[in-house]
Amino acid sequence: MEILTSDFFQRALIGGILIGVTAPLMGLFLVLRRLSMIGDTLSHVSIAGVALGFIIGVYPLAVGLLFALAATFAIEKLRKAYKSYAELSIAIIMSGGVALASLFFSLETGPGINVEGYLFGSIYTLDDVDLLLIGIVTLIVLVAVGLHVKELFLITFDEDAAAVSGLPTRYFNMMISILTALVISVSIKIVGALLVSALLTIPAACSLVLARSFRQSVITVVVVAELAVIIGLIMAGVWNLAPGGTIVLLLIAMLLLLLTFRRRVT
Amino acid sequence: MNSLPMQQPFCHQNIIEVSNVSFAYQQKPVMEDISFAVQERDFVGLIGSNGAGKTTLLRMIVGLLKPDSGTIKLFGQTQNDFSGWNKIGYVPQKNSFNPLFPATVREVVMSGLYNRSKLFKRVSKADQLKCEEALHAMKIEDLAAKRIGELSGGQQQRAFLARALINNPALLILDEPTVGIDVETQQGFFHLIKHMHQHHNITFLMVSHDMDMIRSYLGDRPTRECGKLKLYVKHSHELEDCRETNLTHSLRELRELSDREKASVASWKS
Numbered sequence: 001m002e003i004l005t006s007d008f009f010q011r012a013l014i015g016g017i018l019i020g021v022t023a024p025l026m027g028l029f030l031v032l033r034r035l036s037m038i039g040d041t042l043s044h045v046s047i048a049g050v051a052l053g054f055i056i057g058v059y060p061l062a063v064g065l066l067f068a069l070a071a072t073f074a075i076e077k078l079r080k081a082y083k084s085y086a087e088l089s090i091a092i093i094m095s096g097g098v099a100l101a102s103l104f105f106s107l108e109t110g111p112g113i114n115v116e117g118y119l120f121g122s123i124y125t126l127d128d129v130d131l132l133l134i135g136i137v138t139l140i141v142l143v144a145v146g147l148h149v150k151e152l153f154l155i156t157f158d159e160d161a162a163a164v165s166g167l168p169t170r171y172f173n174m175m176i177s178i179l180t181a182l183v184i185s186v187s188i189k190i191v192g193a194l195l196v197s198a199l200l201t202i203p204a205a206c207s208l209v210l211a212r213s214f215r216q217s218v219i220t221v222v223v224v225a226e227l228a229v230i231i232g233l234i235m236a237g238v239w240n241l242a243p244g245g246t247i248v249l250l251l252i253a254m255l256l257l258l259l260t261f262r263r264r265v266t
Numbered sequence: 267m268n269s270l271p272m273q274q275p276f277c278h279q280n281i282i283e284v285s286n287v288s289f290a291y292q293q294k295p296v297m298e299d300i301s302f303a304v305q306e307r308d309f310v311g312l313i314g315s316n317g318a319g320k321t322t323l324l325r326m327i328v329g330l331l332k333p334d335s336g337t338i339k340l341f342g343q344t345q346n347d348f349s350g351w352n353k354i355g356y357v358p359q360k361n362s363f364n365p366l367f368p369a370t371v372r373e374v375v376m377s378g379l380y381n382r383s384k385l386f387k388r389v390s391k392a393d394q395l396k397c398e399e400a401l402h403a404m405k406i407e408d409l410a411a412k413r414i415g416e417l418s419g420g421q422q423q424r425a426f427l428a429r430a431l432i433n434n435p436a437l438l439i440l441d442e443p444t445v446g447i448d449v450e451t452q453q454g455f456f457h458l459i460k461h462m463h464q465h466h467n468i469t470f471l472m473v474s475h476d477m478d479m480i481r482s483y484l485g486d487r488p489t490r491e492c493g494k495l496k497l498y499v500k501h502s503h504e505l506e507d508c509r510e511t512n513l514t515h516s517l518r519e520l521r522e523l524s525d526r527e528k529a530s531v532a533s534w535k536s
Binding site: 032151153154160163167170175211212 | 352373381382401412
């Protein structure tokens with residue numbers, strides 16, 4: 001039990017709680033726009049950036065972030081080229097990211113990279129710089145979403161209507177992409193690149209079961225994610241389980257519960 | 267196109283002016299050199315076979331597509347200079363939203379207010395009132411808290427019309443508003459928009475397949491034909507009426523008028 005009061009666990013908890021707000025929020029917009037797989041894609045590309053960061057000796061999460069940003073622009077470009085097959089561009093960029101990551105990992109000969117830590121998360125190794133970065137990203141996301149929740153709603157629900165209303169849709173699309181890239185690259189250390197997308201999509205899946213209004217769905221995703229992150233971290237700490245995996249399995253358990261419970265109601 | 271002489275009544279201002287517009291989808295020409303104008307308080311029915319470019323034309327007018335050549339003016343301004351997008355209500359052909367989308371009818375109707383001038387503003391009391399009036403006018407106030415996907419096709423169409431009306435638009439653009447709606451609801455819908463045309467300062471541009479409705483309200487013959495498109499036009503009142511038009515018709519009045527008419531029809535029948 002003393003793990004719960006330890007310094008590294010407290011840091012993990014703070015980082016987790018912050019990500020538990022931003023990741024599901026951005027995930028909600030992506031899922032509602034039928035872009036669920038973007039989370040996976042960006043995180044896989046980020047891993048390539050992280051690996052490159054280790055090789056060239058630059059703060060890995062920052063390089064990962066640059067890669068994620070580059071990937072969002074590449075996806076947008078490809079999406080325009082294959083208009084009605086948007087998911088194709090996502091699949092291409094994703095495999096490209098993994099290929100690049102494996103290439104970089106093979107180049108690195110020193111003992112430097114903890115590959116596993118980035119694939120499956122290493123929340124207990126969060127240092128002050130990581131936490132500061134997560135804090136800044138959280139602030140940016142909350143300000144941007146708080147300021148433009150109306151417009152983001154309209155663009156998510158009906159992009160044409162948003163354009164006819166004279167809203168700068170390109171600017172907002174770009175904003176969603178950039179915020180998502182930011183959130184994903186800082187989440188990697190917490191749940192791992194392979195599991196990030198769960199934190200984006202499963203809360204949104206829960207909200208589709210529960211919420212009637214958009215307002216409710218925003219609240220639902222954050223509550224669901226926070227419950228999973230906090231309970232998951234405590235369980236993982238007490239029973240010495242993998243934190244990322246525990247959080248994700250808890251999310252899935254909550255979704256299953258919601259689905260079965262709803263079936264009984266209706 | 268030269269400008270109209272000054273002594274022309276105010277109501278004959280051109281609301282939409284399409285000049286020499288051509289458009290092609292991947293080198294296949296959809297329309298070539300189309301020109302026409304829609305004047306204030308016209309009701310224009312746009313008819314054409316499949317592929318004649320009706321929807322394309324509407325999408326160009328609202329700025330979702332760019333013409334390959336030619337210009338489109340709205341309220342006398344070119345589209346690039348035009349900033350009064352909140353004066354235009356647009357109801358697209360099919361709202362292909364996901365039926366599970368978590369949004370209530372009220373949230374959808376309210377979103378008609380989210381435009382550039384509202385970018386950094388919160389939703390005010392006045393906005394909420396407008397929303398309630400739009401819901402009321404379309405008789406969907408009872409459905410306001412429902413998820414939009416739970417509504418029937420006709421109810422959804424009303425919700426999207428309410429969204430288009432919430433800004434008190436001067437121009438209403440409807441793309442096949444009654445597709446997939448049962449006949450009875452269709453008639454109610456046409457009654458409603460005819461009513462809006464006659465009693466409110468709204469100019470209509472509507473694509474429709476329903477020739478019965480077009481003929482009964484807009485006449486037997488197209489006023490104009492350009493390319494494969496036929497335009498049926500009806501002006502809503504005599505020219506002299508123009509200046510007296512009450513511009514502040516509220517949506518509330520709309521509902522009251524239609525309720526009153528219905529009541530009189532009902533009492534007359536019994």
